[in-house]
Amino acid sequence: MDGLLTFEHGEIRLGDTLVPGVLQRLSVGGRVRYDEAMQDGLSGKTKTPMGWEDSEVSISLLLLTDDDSDCFDKLAELNRLFKGHDNAANPRVLRVANPHLAARDVDQVVFDSLDSSEGNNDDTVEATLRFMEHRPPIQISEQRATGVAGAAPTSSTTTEPGLSPSILGGR
Template structure:
């Protein structure tokens, strides 16, 4: 798997090859996927968490060599070849946010009036190869299957266990009802009624 190593204030290195431009800033963006649903007859919306989106990484590069347009072409050619292949990214900021692998998502170049050179924004999106996800899911499934045969498992009680712990009892009516059924008219006095 190709790797992308860089440091802020230094050049990008793609598989050890130095790329054009100097990394000016690194931005890592991650957010939850939230759906807003209107409430009927009430003000405001209900916000429902639907999951999370993969991290987006934006690297701002300054292309200020003798020929910035040639540097932009070289950058475009290199990353155009790696559009479908994940890159292993190596940078302390990205490691702190948990981004290890990413795909090339987009390249934006910007030319400012009155300034020499170009700015380039290289955008990467976090990814995990499908094979790794399949392996992780299979390992998790095997771990869960192995745990099912060992020791107690949380869940509903087995048939009859509840009955053994709490034997059924006849419900008893209140005292005033028992007295009334036995023919005592003064049973109302037990509940504060009658004289």
């Protein structure tokens, strides 16, 4: 692991480095993964749900000008963090420590994108940091082997019509 991303009391830290800016919003998005196929004789594609895409984490920051530095200095620091890499010059994989992300089962992320914008009214820059959930193939294989996600129950004593055993969760 290349570092720890933490969120406490409105501060974001990447390892020991305090991320500049005022936290405006933290959001987590998830989507279903579909297999799309053309059907003979029909227009359009059929979509079959096949699991879940990796979650996307978005953090909005407001970069202010103060006595120590201006908003563009803070943006340059964010850019250095974004372009930071591990020993093999790859983007860093970060463990996360945050109750919101824990509730969404996000344990590791990669700093995926950095967007910034400014207005013409004040000396501020809005920055959006996007992180993509990182689930190494070995972790996915282990989840399948141990049955953590979507496993069929080992025994079923009660059945309900129309519900698959995996939805019933072993009832």
